[in-house]
Amino acid sequence: MAKKNxxxxxxxxxxxxxxxxELEKLAYDRNQAIRDFQARxxxxxxxxxxxxxxxxxxxxxxxLLLFSGQAAGFLGSGIxxxxxxxxxxxxxxxxxxxxxxxxxxxxxxxxxxxxRPLKKLTERKDKIRLRAEVGVINDKVRHxxxxxxxxxxxxxxxxxxxxxxxxxxxYFESRQASTMKEAVYSLKLDFQNTSKHANLLMNExxxxxxxxxxxxxxxxxxxxxxxxxKG
Numbered sequence: 001m002a003k004k005n006x007x008x009x010x011x012x013x014x015x016x017x018x019x020x021x022e023l024e025k026l027a028y029d030r031n032q033a034i035r036d037f038q039a040r041x042x043x044x045x046x047x048x049x050x051x052x053x054x055x056x057x058x059x060x061x062x063x064l065l066l067f068s069g070q071a072a073g074f075l076g077s078g079i080x081x082x083x084x085x086x087x088x089x090x091x092x093x094x095x096x097x098x099x100x101x102x103x104x105x106x107x108x109x110x111x112x113x114x115x116r117p118l119k120k121l122t123e124r125k126d127k128i129r130l131r132a133e134v135g136v137i138n139d140k141v142r143h144x145x146x147x148x149x150x151x152x153x154x155x156x157x158x159x160x161x162x163x164x165x166x167x168x169x170x171y172f173e174s175r176q177a178s179t180m181k182e183a184v185y186s187l188k189l190d191f192q193n194t195s196k197h198a199n200l201l202m203n204e205x206x207x208x209x210x211x212x213x214x215x216x217x218x219x220x221x222x223x224x225x226x227x228x229x230k231g
Contacts, residue, residue, distance in 0.1 A: 009180040010172040012153035013165055019144050020162040023206055026144070030137045031224070037123075037130040038228045044122045053103035057095040131221070138217055145210050154180040159187070160207040164200050 150160060155168065167190075168183045177183035191200075213220045 009154070009183070010169065012149060012180070013155070013169045013172065013183075015147075015149040016153050016155060016160065017162055017165045017169060019147055019149055020160060020165060020206055023141060023144050023210060024162060026137050026141050027206070027210065030134055030141075033130060033133045033137070034221075034224050034228060037126055038225065040126050041123050045119075048118070048122065049103050049106040052106045053099045056098045056102055060095065060098070131218075134217075134221060138214060141210050142214055145207060145214065150207065154184075156184060157208060158205050159184065160205045161200065162206070164205075 155165065159165065159168070164187070167187055168177075168180075171177040171183040171186055177186055
């Protein structure tokens with residue numbers, strides 16, 4: 001009878017470990033989708049900031065070359081090459097200065113209210129794509145989270161991470177435990193008596209994290225995006 005229980009509990013551990021490993025992959029895929037979205041957003045932000053930064057220098061040069069009555073005198077033939085060279089260097093310096101100032105300011109203001117409508121407009125299609133990708137991932141995560149293997153395994157929820165379940169499997173395979181209760185008890189003693197795996201219990205279990213995420217998918221997705229922007 002003990003052998004039957006040991007095999008049954010070990011099978012549950014393997015099932016839980018496989019599900020948790022898959023959950024880790026899905027969580028990674030979700031984060032990667034968010035990172036890809038942020039990369040596309042950053043690329044568009046860079047292009048818009050560069051376009052805005054070029055606007056003032058272009059206007060300045062057009063004004064000097066086309067509309068200013070002093071344009072001919074500015075680069076007139078009666079002025080020495082050294083003087084023209086000095087003025088050109090000065091004009092290029094002003095042009096570069098304007099470009100850099102506008103570029104830096106526009107990048108810093110991108111997430112502020114002044115640029116928020118433009119930011120939302122440029123991200124609209126990419127955000128629709130992101131929600132579709134994350135939605136598919138969340139459906140798979142929900143299926144795993146609600147698996148009966150977690151409910152019937154007898155593993156405490158704070159132990160439901162791939163690393164900790166792997167330790168439980170080791171207890172069964174080494175015959176240090178014959179039931180789930182014994183394996184969990186032995187592992188708790190190890191956590192209390194040694195600091196080798198103490199950090200595993202300090203972290204919130206993956207299953208709990210995913211349950212929290214699924215409780216408000218849209219809100220938590222926005223939080224992840226904002227965290228990436230601040231980071």
